[in-house]
Amino acid sequence: MALLASSGCVWQQGALQPRGPKALAIAELGSLFFWVALLVLALMVVAAVWAFARGARRADLSEPGPFVPSEATERHLTRAVGASTLVAVLLLALLLVTSVATGRNLADFAPPKPLRVKVTAHQWWWQIEYPGDKPDDTAVTANELHVPAGRPIELELKSVDVIHSFWLPNLDGKHDLIPSRVVKTIIQADDLGTYSGRCAEFCGYQHAHMDLVLVAETPTDFEAWLATQRQHAVEPATPTTQHGKELVEQGPCALCHSISGTRARGGVGPDLSHFASHRTLAAGAAPLSSASLHDWLKDPQQLKPGTQMPAIALSPGDLDAMTAYLETLR
């Protein structure tokens, strides 16, 4: 798998397919719990079946009056219950010890020199920020994280409106994001490819369409991607795309969105500077294509009802120009 190109594999989303050290620890603990629980269930079923089968053959039951167990029976019962209790306590102690140890290991996971990324949860999208050494070098994007595979990533997570939860099942557990609290955690993606995640705490009407994509690539590819993200948005080259840019700068779009290098500097909605390089539209509401973008601009409520983005009544020509311009923002 590691021999495939960096944008090759799309990993199936799931906590049972761990692809990072933290998710592996969690999956192993889960596996232990599962087998212990299955063992206990098997023992219980066997004991119940045996008790029913044996009980039916007891001659004592045919005698009238209350059932009084003999001394031998009492001793047997005491030993059996005592042994079962001891086994139960030992199994529970095993689960407790391994659980605490795993929790410790997850909390202590702090490899040196992590890459710092800031993730902010909004209703219903993710703002991703790569702080640079200088403020000019900060790259801002939305809904898609790129990281070098095998390198620890220090995430600084927060929410600006309601409680969300950051969840990349293949890499780590859920991190609940309560407004006014900052969560710091380190994750690591070991395999190259595309991982998907989602919001895991009900956060409103479109909680189900708040997907996250993490792309783990080779260090070279990652540096190239980051360099592109730091650059200003592509300048439009044709009259159509220039008209589209004017519409974006002078119309309602600029009130909420920002496109670096243009006069659109809104801070409310996702940054669109490199919008066309994303894989999905509106945090997973639809795959990104000409048609879906056109439909989205025409009426966002059709694709994602309840989204904060209002529709704009544009003439078909203006709508095409805006779509064309946004498609150039790679």
Next chain:
Amino acid sequence: MINRAGVGFALVLCQLSLGCEREDRPFSRITPIRPDTPLDPAGMPLAAGAHHTSHNAFSVSQGQQLFEWFNCSGCHGGGGGGHIGPALTDAEWRYGSSPEEIHWSIANGRPNGMPAFKGLISDDQIWQLSAYVLALNGRAPADVAPGRPDSISVGEPPVMHDEQKPKPEKVNQ
């Protein structure tokens, strides 16, 4: 003899039907932003949105969010208490205190610095802001105004003011 189950059922039905307006989320009826909206002949917007948004809890809370997003608090102060722009929580109104007049102020701007948002934000959003301004002024219905603030810390929500009778304010031009 009144059937107790029937009365109970009727009460539940009443409650459900009365509660609908408060929680209605009109996503399918949202009007698009029209960059070239003309004013109607009298210069006043249609009153259709006024009642619905000021009696709708979702509109008031959306208005609260938009108040921050579009930087209304930048001039009118956090919670509308007044800063370089006039306070929205007091009883003095320079340009009218009705929902329609507030809508007009937001859409078309006013002298001395209030920008015009018509064509830049949608009409529904202007009605939502207007509903929130009414709530800041203490004039939201009791079942619509939020009962607690959004922050974790204990405190009063920004809209829990006593209702004051609006009165016009003279402006020295």
